[in-house]
Amino acid sequence: MHALFETLLAHGPVVTDGAFGTMLQQRGLPVGEPPDAWNLNHPEVVTAVARAYVDAGSAVVLTNTFGANALRLVDSGLADEALAINRAGVELSRRAAGDRARVFASIGPSGKLLLHGDVTEDELRAAFAAQASALAAAGADALVVETMSDLAEAECAVAAARATGLPVVACMVFDSGPDRCRTMMGDTPEQVAKALTAMGVDALGANCGQGVAGFVPICRRLRTATTLPLWIKANAGLPVLDGGRVVYPEGPVEFAARVPDLVAAGACFVGGCCGTDPAFVAAIAARLRGPS
Amino acid sequence: MHDLTPLRHAIVTGDAKSARAVAEQALAAGHDPLQLVTGHMAPAMDEVGRRFQCNEYFVPELLLSARAMKAAMELIRPRLAASGQQPIARIAIGTVRGDMHDIGKNLVGALLEGGGFEVIDLGANVPPERFVAAITEQKAQAVALSALLTTTMVAMKTTIDAIKAAGLRERVKVLVGGAPVTQRYADEIGADGFGNNAAEAVAVARRVLGVPA
Numbered sequence: 304m305h306a307l308f309e310t311l312l313a314h315g316p317v318v319t320d321g322a323f324g325t326m327l328q329q330r331g332l333p334v335g336e337p338p339d340a341w342n343l344n345h346p347e348v349v350t351a352v353a354r355a356y357v358d359a360g361s362a363v364v365l366t367n368t369f370g371a372n373a374l375r376l377v378d379s380g381l382a383d384e385a386l387a388i389n390r391a392g393v394e395l396s397r398r399a400a401g402d403r404a405r406v407f408a409s410i411g412p413s414g415k416l417l418l419h420g421d422v423t424e425d426e427l428r429a430a431f432a433a434q435a436s437a438l439a440a441a442g443a444d445a446l447v448v449e450t451m452s453d454l455a456e457a458e459c460a461v462a463a464a465r466a467t468g469l470p471v472v473a474c475m476v477f478d479s480g481p482d483r484c485r486t487m488m489g490d491t492p493e494q495v496a497k498a499l500t501a502m503g504v505d506a507l508g509a510n511c512g513q514g515v516a517g518f519v520p521i522c523r524r525l526r527t528a529t530t531l532p533l534w535i536k537a538n539a540g541l542p543v544l545d546g547g548r549v550v551y552p553e554g555p556v557e558f559a560a561r562v563p564d565l566v567a568a569g570a571c572f573v574g575g576c577c578g579t580d581p582a583f584v585a586a587i588a589a590r591l592r593g594p595s
Numbered sequence: 596m597h598d599l600t601p602l603r604h605a606i607v608t609g610d611a612k613s614a615r616a617v618a619e620q621a622l623a624a625g626h627d628p629l630q631l632v633t634g635h636m637a638p639a640m641d642e643v644g645r646r647f648q649c650n651e652y653f654v655p656e657l658l659l660s661a662r663a664m665k666a667a668m669e670l671i672r673p674r675l676a677a678s679g680q681q682p683i684a685r686i687a688i689g690t691v692r693g694d695m696h697d698i699g700k701n702l703v704g705a706l707l708e709g710g711g712f713e714v715i716d717l718g719a720n721v722p723p724e725r726f727v728a729a730i731t732e733q734k735a736q737a738v739a740l741s742a743l744l745t746t747t748m749v750a751m752k753t754t755i756d757a758i759k760a761a762g763l764r765e766r767v768k769v770l771v772g773g774a775p776v777t778q779r780y781a782d783e784i785g786a787d788g789f790g791n792n793a794a795e796a797v798a799v800a801r802r803v804l805g806v807p808a
Binding site: 328334335337375378379414415416418419421452479480481485487488489541542543544547549 | 655656658693694705719744748749780
């Protein structure tokens with residue numbers, strides 16, 4: 304195990320953070336505006352979100368850089384700002400974390416589909432390399448390649464992340480197929496765990512796509528195919544529209560109730576994805592501390 | 596008479612090269628182009644959709660089959676046109692305003708093309724007036740609206756409202772789909788068709804446009 308992870312996990316599983324995007328939307332981020340842009344336009348709000356997570360007990364806090372690759376930022380005319388957005392993302396989370404939490408920098412998908420010819424592998428590699436090196440130069444403790452649907456794209460991002468020399472977490476979305484246990488491209492947890500392990504990541508797992516209950520069997524299946532630490536970040540259920548308002552149906556109590564199952568299934572890093580907030584982190588932290 | 600099982604097989608297995616080669620042979624042997632499409636290729640895509648529905652196929656297989664279908668259609672379409680057959684319909688597709696996600700939209704676009712429709716791709720983050728222009732200027736008979744985010748799917752309603760305000764609602768069919776979209780939401784905003792996933796799109800488009808399968 305990577306030395307950083309050994310330190311972090313020395314006393315058992317740890318809590319990471321919750322969502323950034325949905326938290327920023329609650330704080331006024333307009334629909335359609337990339338959350339990453341707020342690293343430059345509203346840095347105090349981004350720092351406040353990260354600080355709220357650290358205050359709630361996050362041992363690891365991510366960065367607001369999920370969509371800060373040039374391929375994605377070009378849609379909103381911000382491709383030229385990619386490096387500044389990534390650098391600021393690390394700095395803001397670091398400011399919030401101080402020495403209370405580690406800063407793992409987020410690298411999300413390009414939003415393009417290789418197999419459809421939307422983008423080439425070379426373009427992916429270049430965009431991820433630029434983002435990963437900016438995050439590393441800004442002082443991230445580790446890189447998290449997250450919310451990937453396609454192993455081929457994940458491989459491009461992982462290679463870029465590993466080239467920085469930082470420890471790398473990679474996690475994918477399982478939301479398809481029978482029991483929602485496969486990626487969009489049809490890969491099973493076992494196939495994903497084997498493939499990511501072979502790519503040389505330091506931890507791997509699953510995030511987004513569904514509520515926490517579905518993550519228990521996925522985690523168990525990942526565990527059978529790798530010895531690496533497992534990283535789990537579930538949604539607060541799947542969003543529904545309620546009278547024009549977006550609502551995530553699951554709360555911190557329901558989420559935290561599944562934490563012992565996740566830990567029994569092998570989870571080492573537990574946190575939340577879309578729709579989760581500091582209350583989820585506090586509930587998870589309490590459950591990890593308490594008798595399970 | 597040629598055995599056309601290989602044409603069906605090539606499409607079901609996503610083998611574009613063979614699909615094109617077999618279609619070429621079949622046309623050279625005098626097969627009716629329309630019969631090739633309705634009797635062999637469309638049923639092959641239906642089988643692909645069935646396999647997707649029951650989780651035998653996933654997105655890569657869907658895309659490969661759509662590509663094989665398209666490769667054969669490229670040979671057949673000019674013959675259909677030459678024999679006076681109308682292209683089945685023109686559909687303008689786009690991800691609604693505020694939403695940058697285009698993977699789902701691209702998948703549906705590829706499948707609709709594979710299903711023999713003419714597809715105008717309006718891209719992502721498409722403002723309502725652009726959909727309206729596709730109806731008035733590009734003569735789209737249907738518009739297909741995509742959204743990945745719960746927060747952006749409300750722009751589907753805005754788009755339908757804009758089509759209504761332009762006085763075009765009666766002459767165009769509206770299809771909606773995307774991760775957060777449900778039949779209930781589709782009914783609420785007055786869409787004509789909803790597909791739960793990309794594989795359903797072709798059947799839904801045929802149904803609402805009155806195109807025989």
